[in-house]
Amino acid sequence: MSENRAGAPDKFVEEQPPVTRWILLRDVAVFQGKLVLDSVKDILLAPISLGAAIYSLFNREEETGRQFYEVLHTARRFEDWINKYGDADRIPPPGFAQKREGESVDVMVERLEELVKRQYERGGLTASAKEAIDRALDSVHTRLRGRN
Structure with missing residues (x-):
């Protein structure tokens, strides 16, 4: 896959249909729904993760943290499922928004x-x-x- 002038892969240009008003409206609505889901996850995750961490502190030494890290894995899986920023791939990211190492x-x-x-x-x-x-x-x- 080649890169365009902005240094972003051409998948943004070749694989995505042009953004119309209806696509934009759809993406905005989907993003707002994903934000709500993510907020509910965060509200529930705060007390659950603290409870799991406290419980994990009193495990046997070889099992310290097991419940807490299981909560983290579950939360990560949920975030992957939500894919909150997935529609951003419709266009290449601006220079300031490109991920930089470190x-x-x-x-x-x-x-x-x-x-x-x-x-x-x-x-x-x-x-x-x-x-x-x-x-x-x-x-x-x-x-x-x-x-x-």
């Missing part, structure tokens, strides 16, 4: 994590905070196991 919230979080890890390795405030949180979670876990 641009995401995940990259920013990784940078922040590295900063916190360096602070922790130096024995700063994060080291003592981590130890206190670990002790508290271990204490709760021990009490819960004692009741079984």
